[in-house]
Amino acid sequence: MKVTDHIKKANGKTLFSFEVVPPQKGKNIQDLYNNIDPLMEFKPPFIDVTTSREEFIYVDKGNGLFDKRITRLRPGTVGICASIMHKYNIDAIPHLLCGGFTKEETEYVLVDCHYLGIDNVVALRGDSRKDEPYFIPTEGGNCYASELVQQIADLNNGKYLHDEIEVEHNYDFCVGVAGYPEKHMEAPSFQTDLKRLKAKVDAGADYVVTQMFFDNKKYFDFVDEARKIGITVPIIPGIKPIAVKRHLHILPQVFKIDLPEELIEAVEACKDNVAVRQVGIEFAIQQSKELKAAGVPFLHYYSMGKSDNIKAIASELF
Numbered sequence: 045m046k047v048t049d050h051i052k053k054a055n056g057k058t059l060f061s062f063e064v065v066p067p068q069k070g071k072n073i074q075d076l077y078n079n080i081d082p083l084m085e086f087k088p089p090f091i092d093v094t095t096s097r098e099e100f101i102y103v104d105k106g107n108g109l110f111d112k113r114i115t116r117l118r119p120g121t122v123g124i125c126a127s128i129m130h131k132y133n134i135d136a137i138p139h140l141l142c143g144g145f146t147k148e149e150t151e152y153v154l155v156d157c158h159y160l161g162i163d164n165v166v167a168l169r170g171d172s173r174k175d176e177p178y179f180i181p182t183e184g185g186n187c188y189a190s191e192l193v194q195q196i197a198d199l200n201n202g203k204y205l206h207d208e209i210e211v212e213h214n215y216d217f218c219v220g221v222a223g224y225p226e227k228h229m230e231a232p233s234f235q236t237d238l239k240r241l242k243a244k245v246d247a248g249a250d251y252v253v254t255q256m257f258f259d260n261k262k263y264f265d266f267v268d269e270a271r272k273i274g275i276t277v278p279i280i281p282g283i284k285p286i287a288v289k290r291h292l293h294i295l296p297q298v299f300k301i302d303l304p305e306e307l308i309e310a311v312e313a314c315k316d317n318v319a320v321r322q323v324g325i326e327f328a329i330q331q332s333k334e335l336k337a338a339g340v341p342f343l344h345y346y347s348m349g350k351s352d353n354i355k356a357i358a359s360e361l362f
């Protein structure tokens with residue numbers, strides 16, 4: 045079912061959802077299931093599955109020289125979606141990236157998704173590759189998420205990239221896109237970034253999922269400003285519980301987000317990461333309660349591996 049239909053069906057009730065990351069190549073999918081299983085009691089209508097960018101690795105040839113090879117360390121997004129749908133009988137949503145994929149490859153992924161009965165996809169540009177200073181579009185690929193949304197919208201209207209074929213059955217993907225309550229790091233201003241978000245919605249996006257934030261006021265202001273410029277689609281807040289002390293440095297550095305003073309002080313006062321995890325849980329519970337009281341359609345959690353903290357949070361809310 046489409047995310048937008050889940051929201052309509054919920055009739056104002058806030059729903060629970062979360063995001064998982066595919067296991068590293070060579071690892072067992074059972075580890076992923078072990079983290080999903082404890083969260084199923086909260087009845088998530090969907091689970092998102094991320095896609096990772098390709099990266100370069102250097103293989104020692106043993107003669108003082110290294111081979112530079114390109115690889116994707118966590119492949120299998122669509123396969124994992126299919127296995128989640130099969131095992132749990134809920135929707136699974138693959139993240140599609142512009143970076144690392146030609147438009148043709150994207151079309152084939154969408155064809156696979158259609159045959160598998162996947163109703164939703166999240167359209168993203170992707171970050172820059174680790175060896176690149178900034179995002180460099182892949183040759184033959186989409187440059188911005190708005191272009192990827194347009195490609196999906198075209199397919200929904202029966203328009204393939206190159207083929208002049210008689211289309212008997214149009215695709216009907218529901219499309220999610222990313223939004224940034226604290227602005228995307230590369231955008232020259234908050235308002236410009238909002239206009240780019242509007243371009244994604246105008247191209248056909250049906251809902252927005254936000255980057256993590258720790259100050260609800262930033263989310264509420266973001267939604268207000270988005271509504272002012274005519275973005276009417278649902279805006280789902282993304283919540284990440286702090287889990288280790290080094291998150292105080294990593295999250296602002298990687299995602300260009302602010303952390304509230306009270307959270308920083310509480311984390312800094314912790315003796316170990318067990319205590320930090322508890323602080324993160326309690327903070328996320330308070331944050332989630334306020335968002336739920338405000339009537340957000342979903343509370344969407346970034347689980348990033350172990351799900352015990354998401355379970356502790358969801359137990360207080362769902």
Ligand code: FAD
Pocket residue numbers: 093094095096097139141167168169170171172187188189190221222223228229230231232236237240244253254255256282
């Ligand atoms: P875009 O919407 O294309 O925006 C990127 C930048 O370009 C912004 O600064 C925007 O303002 C600017 N821009 C947009 N259009 C134009 C234009 N026409 N002209 C000039 N500038 C423009 N990354 C992954 O690699 N895998 C994932 O699975 C993944 N999942 C994510 C899920 C969520 C909910 C979120 C919030 C992010 C996720 N990301 C993921 C990270 C995301 O790929 C990065 O934040 C990326 O840097 C931007 O992606 P975007 O889709 O927002 O890009």
